[in-house]
Amino acid sequence: MKAAWDYHLFADGYCLQLEGFSIKGGRWHVIRFPSMMALLQHPRHGAILFDTGYSERFPAATKSFPNALYRWLTPVTVDPKMTAPAYLARRGLNADALSLVVLSHFHADHMGALHDFPNAVFSCSRRGLESIEGKSSLAGLRHAFLPELMPPGFRSRAEFVEDKPQVTLADHWRPFENGGDLLGDGSLVAVDLPGHAIGQFGLAFDGREGRPVFLVADSCWSRRAYRENLTPSLLGWIPQADRSAYVETLQKLHELHCRSPEIRIVPTHCDEGEGE
Ligand SMILES: [Zn+2]
Numbered sequence: 008m009k010a011a012w013d014y015h016l017f018a019d020g021y022c023l024q025l026e027g028f029s030i031k032g033g034r035w036h037v038i039r040f041p042s043m044m045a046l047l048q049h050p051r052h053g054a055i056l057f058d059t060g061y062s063e064r065f066p067a068a069t070k071s072f073p074n075a076l077y078r079w080l081t082p083v084t085v086d087p088k089m090t091a092p093a094y095l096a097r098r099g100l101n102a103d104a105l106s107l108v109v110l111s112h113f114h115a116d117h118m119g120a121l122h123d124f125p126n127a128v129f130s131c132s133r134r135g136l137e138s139i140e141g142k143s144s145l146a147g148l149r150h151a152f153l154p155e156l157m158p159p160g161f162r163s164r165a166e167f168v169e170d171k172p173q174v175t176l177a178d179h180w181r182p183f184e185n186g187g188d189l190l191g192d193g194s195l196v197a198v199d200l201p202g203h204a205i206g207q208f209g210l211a212f213d214g215r216e217g218r219p220v221f222l223v224a225d226s227c228w229s230r231r232a233y234r235e236n237l238t239p240s241l242l243g244w245i246p247q248a249d250r251s252a253y254v255e256t257l258q259k260l261h262e263l264h265c266r267s268p269e270i271r272i273v274p275t276h277c278d279e280g281e282g283e
Pocket of ligand 1: 112204225
């Protein structure tokens with residue numbers, strides 16, 4: 008039997024957004040969108056980070072125009088004590104020693120701390136990378152991409168999920184059928200979640216006590232969205248890359264939740280706390 012992953016969810020900050028923006032029928036009051044990350048630990052594979060939050064680089068990179076637009080649209084608060092390297096240090100891990108960072112997509116609130124892991128391989132989507140590579144700050148803004156957050160030589164350190172062997176997921180993951188086998192033993196599977204951003208994927212794995220976990224990044228913004236199959240509001244469609252793919256992915260997550268409620272589905276920005 009495959010060993011399970013221990014995992015910890017944590018956030019280094021949040022942005023403010025209207026609930027009515029994120030889901031159709033939501034109230035027009037301000038809610039927090041936490042910038043969630045996950046630290047995964049495995050007896051054989053060691054420590055892996057899924058996404059890297061804002062870090063203190065995000066406020067620094069959005070001080071002036073045009074990047075400041077990003078911050079004006081979604082006011083951001085960052086807690087320096089909870090950034091990815093700070094959180095790892097609290098758990099006795101050194102950011103310099105981390106060997107793998109999995110990046111779900113290239114939006115600024117997921118890639119803030121990439122600079123802080125100088126020796127890590129970046130597991131990411133080639134299509135996602137090619138959609139933002141070489142983009143200026145102004146051109147990148149439309150894709151929520153800040154070039155300042157990309158470490159130099161990123162591509163030479165990247166390992167693309169598209170190149171990984173495909174594995175068939177167990178029945179309880181239906182309607183999701185397969186994904187990229189990131190570590191060669193089927194213990195960590197990158198599952199395509201198209202719609203929100205080009206190349207976006209999530210991570211499927213067995214967590215503590217064998218409970219399956221699905222980190223679904225920004226394929227929806229809340230647990231309520233997949234539970235009730237609620238799409239974004241009219242304005243909430245603006246940042247999405249592909250509307251029909253988004254609808255299809257959300258429908259699949261809704262089906263997965265109905266068929267296999269034991270799977271813990273974790274959207275990055277859901278404020279419905281479940282603890283670690
Ligand atoms: Zn995003």
